[in-house]
Amino acid sequence: MDKVRLGTVMTLHRGYDLPNAQRKSGDVPVISSSGISGSHSVAKLVGENVITGRYGTIGEVFYHNGPCWPLNTTLFVEDFHGNDPKYVAYLLEVMLNALQIDGTDKSTVPGVDRNVLHDLVVPYISDLASQKTTTRVLSAIDAKIANNKKLIAELEETARLIYDYWFTQFDFPGENGRPYRSSGGKLIWSDELKREIPAGWHVCTIGDLVTFDRGFSYSSANLCGDEGMPMISLASIDRQHRYRPEELKHINVVPDAEECALPGEMLVACTDLTRLAEIVGCPILVPKTHERFAYSMDLAKLHFDRKRVQKYYLYMALRTSTYHHHIKQFASGTNVLHLDLAGFNWYKISLPPIGLQMEFDSLLEPMLELADEALRENLGLIKQRNWLLPMLINGQLTIN
Template sequence: MSWDTIQLGEFLTLKRGYDLPSSQREDGNVPVVSSSGITGYHNAAKVKGPGVVTGRYGTLGEVFFLREDFWPLNTALYVQDFKGNDPRFSAYFLKTVLNGTSSDKAAVPGVNRNDLHARKVTVTQDPIQQKRIASILSAYDDLIENNRRRIALLEQAARLLYREWFVHLRFPGHEHVAIKDGVPDGWERGTITDIGLVVTGKTPSKKKDSYYGDDVPFIKTPDMHGNTLVIKTEESLSNEGANTQSNKTLSPRSILVSCIGTVGVVSFNCSEAQTNQQINAIVPADESLRYWTFFMARDLKPLLEGMGGGATMANVNKSKFSSIKVTIPSSLILDQFNSHVLRSIDQIEVLAKANLRLAQARDLLLPRLMNGEVTV
């Protein structure tokens, strides 16, 4: 392979994105891209695809490749000029270059792109080599994206079934069920506590390093975003740390609900786990309640925001959360719903775990391809 040591600015040009408050966005299909990826859509684009976007704040290294036209937000940097280099290769290369780079936004207004442009990098500018490397790595990402689409379809089908049965009340046999005081016969009014045990998480002391390790997943709200099941966590506890608060340990597929800060994010834990104090978990008293509870909890977001004092820094404590009123369907309907949805959730877990393995394999290969250790 032919590799050259040059300044990053000789390979590509980065530019800050553009401001676009949510209040000014119009319905459309143009991706709006922030430092954390696609965060919405708009009816107009600022940049022609294909494009590459990365963040300006915090720990950098998250890089997003877009095939279509897009709008990069001002919290991000995008590649303004690829200087003849392959866009997809450039995305992978930038991910390698930025890995571990950090910016303290409290101290400075984001990473300085001029500093990045001045950074010395070693890279191939051979278009054939670039396309070969991009082809190998994109095969992993294409599989991941395909699995994500399958997950989205499975989630949508389960969500639509929930709404059909429990919101529109068109469950099997509904024609023959009487409605009394607005509730189908056999259904009961209650509260969250009638569903099962409510467990509010807790963070073990940070003063003891031995409390943290690789034994028990420690789930926080960011681990839940966009995930039906939490497969991977940023942090884990040691068995010693978890045992100091064993009453906080959750059995697999408990229903996790964020109740402080960004409220109303709902996920299952994939394995036995603990959470921090921002999460209230519901451990269903009966298996038939599990999947109905999950989708019911997702519909609580507007209520939780109102109870917590707003959408930005809401706070719904265990007492408030436990007292939320719910209408619990009959066990017959719950069992039927479980039998339909269980297969979908199981398949989502299989696909999510496959994506984790694919991402890990890609990330192991990425630096070796980019430094020429693995030749193509």
């Protein structure tokens, strides 16, 4: 392989300012250092584009085929110098992952100078056909990972729609399987909820149904490599209230039993670093990727009586916007928000008969199991990709 300066393979350019107040309704993705972060009516780039973070999240590289607007926190490839754009994206990703500035991890670097990047000496496959062969293998893995993520999102959205149809619109299967409310099912007024609910349902608070265990208090000295015990932390939950497997930590100790969680158990975020309290109070289900997990003090594990409430009904009730609007009012702090778990004692829900909850759970369980299976498959694919990527780009592996 050739060794050349990065600037001979690609020319990087700084992104463009676009304050929120100046954005207009449209379908052009606005790309920041962490990925798509909004939309606009005007595009700065068209065709195949490669974008990476200049400030904020350093090291992630985004390939986007189509119109977009790269923000000023990013660098984008202005000139590919005749190279395959996907190859350029993979090459840039490998170089940024290996980059260390003044001994500091790249994720904490305050900024990246494109002129510094242009001067980096990198391995280079000059033959365009060989570039495309390399990217075809990596792109196939990336496409499967993306499809699995899409499947997970669609399954979660379907679960949300079913919950809304059954327990907000009250069109759960009634007699003879007909929609309850639409077919004239009886509704009664609830003074506690200030709305109608189906006859025979009860009202209670979440605090009546659950108890909590707090997680493990760890220090940086407890963190270790992948051979340690897996630990779910606040970073494991994203702003869409989904589990982030790539943020799983590992620790060199085994916490007490109450500070550990088993697959299928439910955790809620008790801390939040987002400005708008987007994560606090959010529930996630512990995945089946490991036999047992530790979980940090930023989370709490829920225990509930299955004779009164079923897991998936409770899980979906804690994923509604109504619930989140309520619970985030019990979070306080300046830079870090801390949730007062007493807020659960004030959130009232309608509680359907246990038989209907069981019917709902039996409907959701295979869907969420399939989402968990796709998540596990992605972990294997990501591990394979992360091993292949530098080996192919550095020429340690070749493809016939």
